[in-house]
Amino acid sequence: MVGPRILVIEDEPDISGMLQFYLESEGFEVELIITGAEAMDRLATDPPALVILDYMLPHHNGLTILRQLRETAAWVKTPVIMLTAKSSEHDQVAGFDAGADDYVVKPFQLDSLVARVQRLLKGA
């Protein structure tokens, strides 16, 4: 049986590949998206249980996608984890202000990220 579907919006293939392997090993279904535009299309057609969102993406940045997500009634409660190399307090506050449920800074611990995903899905 396949678990909840997670949308990973990340333009670095090494990171998205690792996330896919790790999350699928934990029983989640994982879909990988590279660009912001592609992400918005995918969210509209088939909303996931949770989104892992990179901050810096080609064309749209992660914050823009997150704000659009939170302005759409159907996605207001979809849990979003921001995954980013931007570690400053200012960036973290901006992420939470835009509606992120959690904020993970690269380099990150894979086991800890999986635990955060599980916690958010329990609360959703």
Place this chain on the structure above:
Amino acid sequence: MIGLGALAAASVFLLVAFALRGRLVRQTERRAAIEAVWLPVMLQSMRQEFPATPTLRRRERGAVLALWNRMTAAIEGEAVERLCVFADRAGLITAARALSKEGSGEELVVAATFLGRNRDAAGIPVLLDLAQKEPVVVRAEAARALVRIEPEAGVRSVVPMIARWEDCHSAVAVAILRDAPSEVVSEVVAGHALAAQDPGAQARLVDVLAIIKGRAGHAAARTLLDRQPPPEVASRCLAVLREHRAPEDAILVRPYLKHEMPFVRVQAVAALARLQGSGDVWRIAGCLGDRDWWVRNRAARAVVTSPAIARSLVELLASVHPDRYARGALVQVLGEIGAS
């Protein structure tokens, strides 16, 4: 004849371009094929599943080590520890040591990064050798690896190298030292800055102190300023004092408002403006008529933004100052930022 010559040149250019593109495509395909074998195995090893490791061919070393480096760049914790165990089992450590002796420029960087991330203490002699090579990117990565493997000992061996490297920007130097405790870095860099005989090396080290902002660096900058160092060192020491914002430093900074070199006077004005000592704003105002535009401009900015002088007084000064250059500097800065 010219037409034939141009045609021949264009043909040669196209042939070279196609050959280069073909080579790039083959390299990309070869790399993808290597990763298709090694990536799943590395991923499995991160989950504590130790699969049978593929045989590492000599020509695959660079690509496999680069893949390992990219994977460990994004993550930390137990998954990295498991990748280190995997690296040992798969013979990657031996491969990296060999590559660091015989690889090309890019391969040397890959090998140095790998040895540093793997914290391979046995690789220190190899890295010390790499830290002497050209170009600077190889030296810098080897130095960073040395600091990663043994932070305190690494700093002590790397700082004298950084002092010698004229082509190493201070931001690169700080990145090299990033994995060591900041107070240790500050102490070692400060010690070498105080002992340096060459003004260029001394200036480079003080540049690093200005970025890392440690206590030992602050003390060293004070000591150096007291010794009236060469202008390039003095200006950087003033930048260190500016970052530390200790009001008691004002007494050391004030004499440099009269320094013969304008780039030193600019730094003195900037430092004194940040320290905000009592009465110093009027000393800075004394630089409004300086012969150098940058000093006048920096002094005008300090005066206009100082909380110690009412805006009405600044505006009055801009209209009645006896020096027309001072008036010009004030009017310009008031126009730029005064209205806000």
